[in-house]
Amino acid sequence: MRVLGAAELLSLWERGMPRHMLDRAALLTATARPDWPAKSIADLPLGTIGASLLRLRAANFGPHIEAHADCRHCGQRLAFSLDVAKLLQGAPPEDDAPPCAPTAAVAGLQVRAPSLRDLAAVTDLPPDAAAQALLARCTLTGQSAGLDAAARTQVEDALEALDPQADLAFTLNCVACGQEDMAQLDMPTLLWDEITARAGLLLHDVHSLASAYGWSEAQILALSPARRAHYLALVEGMS
Numbered sequence: 001m002r003v004l005g006a007a008e009l010l011s012l013w014e015r016g017m018p019r020h021m022l023d024r025a026a027l028l029t030a031t032a033r034p035d036w037p038a039k040s041i042a043d044l045p046l047g048t049i050g051a052s053l054l055r056l057r058a059a060n061f062g063p064h065i066e067a068h069a070d071c072r073h074c075g076q077r078l079a080f081s082l083d084v085a086k087l088l089q090g091a092p093p094e095d096d097a098p099p100c101a102p103t104a105a106v107a108g109l110q111v112r113a114p115s116l117r118d119l120a121a122v123t124d125l126p127p128d129a130a131a132q133a134l135l136a137r138c139t140l141t142g143q144s145a146g147l148d149a150a151a152r153t154q155v156e157d158a159l160e161a162l163d164p165q166a167d168l169a170f171t172l173n174c175v176a177c178g179q180e181d182m183a184q185l186d187m188p189t190l191l192w193d194e195i196t197a198r199a200g201l202l203l204h205d206v207h208s209l210a211s212a213y214g215w216s217e218a219q220i221l222a223l224s225p226a227r228r229a230h231y232l233a234l235v236e237g238m239s
């Protein structure tokens with residue numbers, strides 16, 4: 001998996017900044033998998049997107065995710081720690097070819113796993129209408145409208161089984177109210193926040209070193225992280 005250089009990370013951050021989060025997820029996946037046709041990424045199953053982002057995250061920010069979520073019962077802010085290797089258990093191996101969207105026959109329908117393009121198409125709808133529209137988009141044959149509750153549950157279970165990695169769920173135990181809950185790891189947002197934080201630090205480094213030495217941005221970003229840190233320590237020691 002790719003380790004992003006300083007200039008590459010800043011360029012990624014700049015290109016992703018004006019985009020919608022779903023579009024950022026596609027951009028991050030294209031960065032993780034430059035060997036995949038860029039046009040195919042919006043149509044990949046969401047589990048493939050998640051696994052690619054987990055691997056990109058591990059290569060650039062380490063194998064342990066330390067983050068926060070709010071308890072849904074009492075609102076307490078909770079720290080959690082996750083292992084990327086554990087989240088990738090059951091994910092397809094990091095092979096060269098992008099997988100095709102898997103399909104299943106269920107409740108008289110032929111359905112396929114949803115993609116980023118599907119989510120983008122329904123993102124502005126209210127939740128119930130979005131779920132209905134998403135199912136209609138992912139129905140290859142048959143009529144998804146008017147399914148009874150039991151058939152709907154069957155279809156939802158089948159979609160989950162098609163792409164089990166699409167939901168990166170984990171258990172969250174609240175230290176304040178004692179409730180146990182399932183939480184979802186929003187991998188594109190998490191990775192994007194980390195890239196934004198690192199971009200801010202890099203820009204700060206550029207500012208400090210350019211101010212002190214008159215070097216260009218390109219020269220500063222081309223320094224190894226160890227040399228950059230060393231010069232920064234010298235500059236901070238002078239001030």
Ligand SMILES: [Zn+2]
Pocket residue numbers: 071072073074075076174175176177178179
């Ligand atoms: Zn709680």
